[in-house]
Amino acid sequence: MxxxxxxxxxxxxxxxxxxxxxxxxxxxxxxxxxxxxxxxxxxxxxxxxxxxxxxxxxxxxxxxxxxxxxxxxxxxxxxxxxxxxxxxxxxxxxxxxxIGRAFGNFVIDADGIVEAGAGLWVPSFVRKVIAGGMAGATHAIGIPGTLGGLVTMNGGSQRRGIGENVVSADVIARDGTLLRILHADLGYAYRSSTLQASGGTVVSARLRFQPGDRHALRREAIAILAARRAKFPRVRANCGSVFVSDPALYNLIGPPGLAIERAGLKGASVGGAQMSPDHANFIVNNGGARSRDVLELIALARRRVQELTGIAMIAEVRHLAPDGTMRPAHEIADMLAIETTQGTS
Ligand SMILES: Cc1cc2nc3c(=O)[nH]c(=O)nc-3n(C[C@H](O)[C@H](O)[C@H](O)COP(=O)(O)OP(=O)(O)OC[C@H]3O[C@@H](n4cnc5c(N)ncnc54)[C@H](O)[C@@H]3O)c2cc1C
Structure with a gap:
């Protein structure tokens, strides 16, 4: 202890x-x-x-x-x-x-279904899928989280999400029962699933992939990692993309990073937090950043982009409140912004 x-x-x-x-x-x-x-x-x-x-x-x-x-x-x-x-x-x-690395099992069954533990590090999971001669997970090679987080967030890159491949998730419900939840009941949508609000704990998932050529998949993985290294900030602490890409915004301007840049906020900072000068949809901690600094930047980016485009961006990042409430961070950011305005008016 x-x-x-x-x-x-x-x-x-x-x-x-x-x-x-x-x-x-x-x-x-x-x-x-x-x-x-x-x-x-x-x-x-x-x-x-x-x-x-x-x-x-x-x-x-x-x-x-x-x-x-x-x-x-x-x-x-x-x-x-x-x-x-x-x-x-x-x-x-x-x-x-x-949910740590102890939940790191990985097997491919006789029907070609992958069963993997929620604590597996996503890049290791993807490497194992590739080594098994299967295509469809490679887009996730650079995502620094656990498989449980990926399945819950429907994480992915290149406009894909792992939910496409999830056959079922084994989940411990709040009352302690172990359930197998099938794909149809996981409510997968862009970067979301019903798991986010259920309060259940994913312990493992079953996934289906297509057959693929290991060598070609390895080359693809290396290319994806190189592209990410060139595009994303790596030195400062960050949580990846803050806002989810929105199709209407994409058609109007492009991804959230470009919209934030057009709104004049690339490099903007509050306290120790800064809209990354490398990629404006990342907020970096330059040292000593507080959650309040990050939330203020989120509220500012949302407001300015909405003024510019009429579209309110939604945060992918989730905020954990002291009472255990977990919500997309923009909801808290907006509440704080209202409180600040009321407090100063
Ligand atoms: C540098 C960087 C780059 C990133 N790039 C991408 C990207 O390209 N694409 C992308 O989609 N994401 C990306 N992310 C975000 C993140 O890595 C993914 O969302 C990841 O899948 C989250 O996994 P995690 O284990 O860290 O989850 P956490 O951050 O710990 O949790 C996220 C949510 O999932 C829930 N959760 C986690 N594990 C479980 C479980 N076992 N059972 C039930 N609920 C659970 C939590 O309660 C929380 O609501 C990036 C992050 C960083 C820092």
Whole structure:
């Protein structure tokens, strides 16, 4: 068990809470930590302390952990690599459940269906699919998250999403039951799925791909990685694209990055956060950025692009509030912008 030097004095779950005692019985010592700065769990390197972070080693333990949390009535959130999450400066009053590399199984069954664990690192997953002589996952080679996050976010690149290939997802529901949810019930749409609002935990997914030539697929993967390296900022902490591409905006101007640039905001900064000078749809942390800085930039970009085009951009990045509410970040950004206006008028 790890206890950070400073535990938030507002913590809902402390190391002495009955829930913590139950979690310590279920989990190995190194799989539970208190007062963890969320900045250490996300790609943006932003966020205050979470009361507790647990990293269950297997499905049975995960089910026990979720049941204990439900019984205690404490908020929890599921995270992978935090590559699409904006953690709040005030942290989170509840339990963060991380789906880590222990959930890294990968098998191809006799019918050619891939069954893979939610904790697999996406680039490793894609390499395994290619090594299996299968085409259809290569677009995701440069995405720095877990397969569980990818399946939940319907992540992908080149206007594709992994949902196209998902046959089913094995999910632990909030009440602890293990369900197999079929493609038709996952509600896949551009960068979204019903999993985002369900509160369930994806433990694995079954996916179908087409046969492909390994050598050609490897060459394609290398070309995609080279194109991404040339296009995306790599030095500063960031969470990838902040806004989702919108077909109407695309027809009018192009992708969100170009719209933000046309609105005069490429390179704009608030506090330690900046619209990347390399790619305006990325917000980078230049050091010491707060979630509030990022949210102000999101509200500003949304407002200016709407003034320019009449189209309100939607954030792909999700914000975790201290009470465990997870929403697309623009919803919180707009609320803060309204509060600021009201406060100053
Ligand atoms: C540099 C960079 C480039 C990126 N490029 C792309 C890109 O090209 N295309 C793209 O689509 N995305 C991209 N992203 C965003 C991100 O990598 C993907 O959305 C990724 O799939 C998220 O995975 P994660 O494990 O980090 O999820 P997290 O950020 O940890 O979580 C994202 C959401 O998924 C939920 N979630 C995560 N795991 C599970 C689970 N096992 N069960 C249930 N819910 C879960 C969380 O609750 C949260 O709502 C990029 C990010 C970065 C930093």
């Amino acid at each position: 790890i206890i950070a030097a400073e535990i938030s004095n507002t913590a809902t779950v402390t190391p002495q809470s009955p829930l913590s005692i139950a979690l310590r019985v279920l989990l190995p010592d190194d799989a539970i930590a208190f007062g963890v700065p969320l900045a250490t769990l996300g790609r943006w390197r932003i966020g205050g302390p979470a009361d507790v972070v647990v990293t269950p080693p297997d499905v049975a333990t995960l089910r026990g952990v979720l049941a204990a949390i439900a019984q205690a009535g404490v908020p929890h959130v599921i995270v992978g690599d935090g590559s699409n999450l904006l953690y709040d400066d005030a942290g989170f009053r509840g339990v963060v459940v991380r």
